[in-house]
Amino acid sequence: MSADELHYKSITELSELYRRKEALPSEVTQAILNRIAKLDGGLHGYAVVLAERAMAQAKKHDSEIIKGIWRGPLHGVPIGLKDLCYTTFAPTAGGTKIHAKFVPSFNATIVDRLERAGAVTLGKLKMTEGAYTSHHPDDQAPLNPWNANYWVGSSSSGSGVATSAGLCYGSIGSDTGGSIxxxxxxxxxxxxxxxxxxxxxxxxxxxxxxxxxxGPMCRSAADAAAMLGVIAGADPNDPTALLAPVPNYPARIGDGVRGLRIGVDRKYIQEGIDAQVVAALLEAERTLADLGAEIREVKFPSYEKLVSQWIPMCSVETAEAHLETYPSRKSEYGPDLAQLIEQGSSVSGVEIAAIHHERLKFSGSLAALFEDIDLLLVPTMPMPIPTLAKMSEYGADPGVLLSILRFTAVFDFSGSPTITLPMGMASDQMPLSMQLVGPHLSEEVLARAAHAFQSMTDWHTQRPPIR
Structure with missing residues (x-):
């Protein structure tokens, strides 16, 4: 099989090639490393490429697969890690200059889980500074492979670029207000x-x-489910990790949506939303109904106040996370992250209590809503993807950031699982996206609903115009 036929294979397809011994991890890994060398100089998705280590991993997996040893769906699959995942084998900068040379003494739990499952780590992917909104001024931001003049999103920017451009088969992202x-x-x-x-x-x-x-960022729901199944689960090193057993997500990915109750709040998803986004969302709703889902009209809980409280809440916790280096090394910070930390240092305990209470009220109301529905259908953003010029204009208006967070930040506050997937193309030939949201620990249902949608549509198979 030629290298040109490999880079956009799904994880499932790649695994099947390995199982049939029609390809080997070392061949695939070398092909992707060649593609990185060819394209990433113009896309800037990787912070560091670990070519020698990746090839050593891949050759080890060659011998295992030849012997009939099978670690699961990620065995021999080349992936990328967002550069906030601790790795003993490469620096973990977190998008900062302060930690540019920081090499941890242990791996993140998810890194060990991925590598035990046989994943090949190609490298560390770029991200915004400290996982907030912008890249450090000294860093070259990744460029959107669909069109370099358009926003690539934050903060898992390199993960988005590399996965979309065929520079890895899946990646790790993180999400605090919408960054997956x-x-x-x-x-x-x-x-x-x-x-x-x-x-x-x-x-x-x-x-x-x-x-x-x-969580995982991939090119299909089935791939994302496979990655999630590897990284999810209890962890004695993280007391906040949930103890609930991890389902076999891929096993039921094909069960469909017949009988699932999907809620829509017309006011929440249409008022103040771009007409192209609304039209694509209505078409997605029809597709889900045709697949057998029951569409139910619902009333989404009051969310405006909570969205307005996301920046203050994030600022306080960010200030706490940076106590060791801010303000002692303030000069090494970029302006946006520094401003966020400064704001967090000035938020009062009374303000925090008010945010906490609003968060509890919203989370409780949302949990009650899921008593009557299985999933909720919403856009990912209220408008098509903005250009970089438009995003620069938005930077002067905090109200625009709150508008963009309308469909994302509330579900970080509530801790609710969501799956984001393409639902169409805008007039400028840039992707349009939707979310399905579920009650806690409903990732299995989310994955199979998204997979059912993707079995009837081809939006997720559209590729950026790069070669």
């Missing part, structure tokens, strides 16, 4: 933000601990 979902949306990917605590955060640089989620 925005780059998935802007790059035409499928990303799962799991239930808070479903995936261990041990050895993952925090932005805001009570809001941070870690």
């Amino acid at each position: 979902r925005f780059p998935s949306a802007t790059c035409g990917l499928t990303g799962i933000k799991p239930t808070w605590g479903r995936v261990s955060r041990y050895g993952v640089f925090p932005l805001a601990d009570s809001l941070d989620h870690v």
